[in-house]
Amino acid sequence: MELMNKILEVAKSDKKRIVLPEGNEERTITAAQHIQAQGFAYPVLVGDDKEILDKANELGVDLTGVEIVNPEKSDRLQAYIESFYELRKNKGMTIEKAEKIVRDPLYFGTMMVKLDDADGMVSGAIHTTGDLLRPGLQIIKTAPGVSVVSSFFIMMVPGSNYGEEGMLLFSDCAVNPNPNEDQLAAIAIATAETAKNLCKIDPKVAMLSFSTMGSADGDLVTKVRNATEKAKELRPDLLIDGELQLDAAIVKKVADQKAPNSKVAGKANVLVFPDLQAGNIGYKLVQRFANAEAIGPICQGFAKPINDLSRGCSYEDIVKVVAITAVQAQSVK
Template identity: 80%
Template sequence: MNLMQKIWDAAKSDKKKIVLPEGNEERTIVAAEKINRLGLAHPILIGNKEEIINKGHALDVDLSQVEIIDPAESENLEKYITAFYELRKNKGITLEKAEKIVKDPLYFATMMVKLDDADGMVSGAVHTTGDLLRPGLQIIKTAPGVSVVSSFFIMEVPNSSYGEDGLLLFADCAVNPMPNEDQLAAIAIATAETAKRLCNMDPKVAMLSFSTKGSADHEVVDKVRNATKKANELRPDLDIDGELQLDASIVEKVANQKAPGSKVAGKANVLVFPDLQAGNIGYKLVQRFANAKAIGPVCQGFAKPINDLSRGCSSDDIIDVVALTAVQAQNIK
């Protein structure tokens, strides 16, 4: 059984309400019907009800069992406006501005999650990551003890022995353009915890660089080296090592030469990239050249689960991220 089948089974065991603010988007409509039919979650589409139903008919998709909410007609609109105003009034938001903002499907959906009318949210088929992060950081905010929101991809590489039989987590590939040492350490720790809780993995975290254990000197290498030290000081119970080049991280023969004695080198299943450019390029290279399945980006660090999609996603990608979001919601204490 592959990882996503396990995620699907877990999602079905305790169905959660997952809101989809891009309710009139075709891939989202197709995904919502299938999510409902498979019993992965209770999907909620946000948007003009007539428009969504008409698109469903055109796509030959039966939405009769899928909940659709139009923000302008919702009985909860005033409640959400008032709650958003209270959250943001110290930032200069008036009730009039709050009403205009909350009618936006992304903000409306985020307020649903904030006030427990939904358990999680998935967006990004047509919106950017920034569009998702703004209401997320303003309304949901970070979980207690978490200093930075980040993201990861689950990479399933066919016919590969790297990671755990081709299964690896890549972070951060979507959120933080240039993390500092503290942020990079936090990303490493968060992704290790995600690997344990969501993927049932024993995390071996490699802090990636173009240098391995002092083979090169540069300020960008120093950042990775210092972040590794900080991560180990904060969480000595986790196996986090760096700085490591990619080959030293995943190839045992190379690791024995470059980083002998490391608990991570040659065995890494979590790869933490030094910045967003490297992470984004890295996951897309593996996805395209190795024909890997890239699931995500999935956010970590929010107090409640809200997750992003690639704008190039398929309806099947949306289904997988909704299932992941549902399982994340199950883990919220």
């Protein structure tokens, strides 16, 4: 796939340390071997080193060169505990609670990123999105000027001419259940920036609804309409338009009829869904019915990159998300 090949080359140009806190999980162990072999990042497995190596041996996986960090043996554990306590003491955190929490591999891995012992983190093969977001929001927090963390999928639809020769970004499909107008506007802007910086395309952002340019009304439509206007006001340099029905967003013939004056309609390559139900259902429909590849969910908005996986992911999916995380880490200032 051309996009992933480009991402891998960019990742190789400035290799980053990416921590994998689900270190004893089979797909993660296999992915670490492939990441090390391909040489685009430095994978770091977190967990009991003996257990990880025994599991790798059972799988026939060679972890030569792959760093394994056991929280219980780490000389950084105490620093992480003290730092986490300082971050959360105003929220009622005690040093005793911190000592227990930071030993959790997800919290330990997040502290590695926070204190620059790793450049990014990927988990989710055996944990939920909430398990990832909780330490992320407590420890990493949002980037300056960013009001909301969101997610996107890169959808690669074989044989399709929609979007950028079959590539589209779908957002938000994993994080925000029911974003308000301001959050929806922020999600649109963040995904447009992702399209430019990661996918190297000129974003054309469609704010999706069951209405196109006033064809229907009601609170659900008003939210999308107002979010569109707020996004345009905040970033007049971006092509963002709505509200648009899906067909008007990506099919030129429909766009010519329903939204003839729109610079986005019929040409959209970024689709912003009005809520999580629509986004999650939408990406899975395309994935299954169109035999599309869904890369993600990838998070955007954190001060440093930490990313989620589907619990049904393959080791190849983990490899791809690590590559994307490594490229995101190159942009952290």
